[in-house]
Amino acid sequence: MEIQCSAFLFDLDGVLVDSRAVVERVCRLWAARLGVDADALLRIAHGRRTRDTVRIVAPHVDAESEVAWIDHAELLDTEGLVEVPGVRRFLTSLPARSWAVVTSCAPDLARLRLSSVGLPIPDVVITSDDVSQGKPAPDGYRLGAQRLGVDPASCVVFEDAPPGVAAGLAAGARVVALRTTHPDVDFTGAAGVIPDFTSVRVRPDRSGFVITMA
Numbered sequence: 001m002e003i004q005c006s007a008f009l010f011d012l013d014g015v016l017v018d019s020r021a022v023v024e025r026v027c028r029l030w031a032a033r034l035g036v037d038a039d040a041l042l043r044i045a046h047g048r049r050t051r052d053t054v055r056i057v058a059p060h061v062d063a064e065s066e067v068a069w070i071d072h073a074e075l076l077d078t079e080g081l082v083e084v085p086g087v088r089r090f091l092t093s094l095p096a097r098s099w100a101v102v103t104s105c106a107p108d109l110a111r112l113r114l115s116s117v118g119l120p121i122p123d124v125v126i127t128s129d130d131v132s133q134g135k136p137a138p139d140g141y142r143l144g145a146q147r148l149g150v151d152p153a154s155c156v157v158f159e160d161a162p163p164g165v166a167a168g169l170a171a172g173a174r175v176v177a178l179r180t181t182h183p184d185v186d187f188t189g190a191a192g193v194i195p196d197f198t199s200v201r202v203r204p205d206r207s208g209f210v211i212t213m214a
Contacts, residue, residue, distance in 0.1 A: 002210055003191060005156040005209050007099060007208070017117055017119065047162065096123060101144075102126040105128060126147070141157055161186075165177055177192070179193055192213055
């Protein structure tokens with residue numbers, strides 16, 4: 001399968017960095033603290049801003065103070081963070097201004113996750129602080145494309161969670177999903193589904209790039 005594009009927009013957790021171990025530990029700690037169903041929390045947490053998840057599962061609490069608690073816990077926990085297979089090779093094959101990260105993380109956590117596994121931090125990183133509406137709203141992907149100087153419709157978005165897939169599609173981009181956190185059935189509208197980046201290649205062409213997926 002081949003896809004043409006002008007730029008690349010990457011979610012972070014589950015796409016560049018496998019952070020499932022940390023996310024599950026912190027979610028279970030927070031759920032126990034508030035008496036929230038941890039399994040129900042984990043079913044919706046991936047791909048959303050923390051504040052949006054808190055408001056969904058615990059609308060009765062002070063969201064900002066709970067977000068601060070969760071963010072602090074995640075900043076202290078890097079055990080088990082690993083890069084998604086093949087992603088380092090893929091990123092180093094891309095020109096610096098051709099890609100951006102669009103994440104539901106806060107800025108400090110985004111930098112920590114990337115640096116903890118030794119992945120490059122691009123010039124353009126869109127975090128939860130940069131948008132008024134998080135995924136599944138398209139705001140983050142539209143802003144990422146804008147800062148790269150391209151039309152969202154010419155971008156490929158790499159995502160691992162339904163809210164992110166929906167955000168990429170709503171921005172007008174084509175979406176490639178990674179099955180790191182969700183099954184294929186959850187990726188309605190994705191142009192393709194891959195396990196990781198080990199068999200993904202990119203080459204330049206006259207209009208930008210061509211991605212090849214085995």
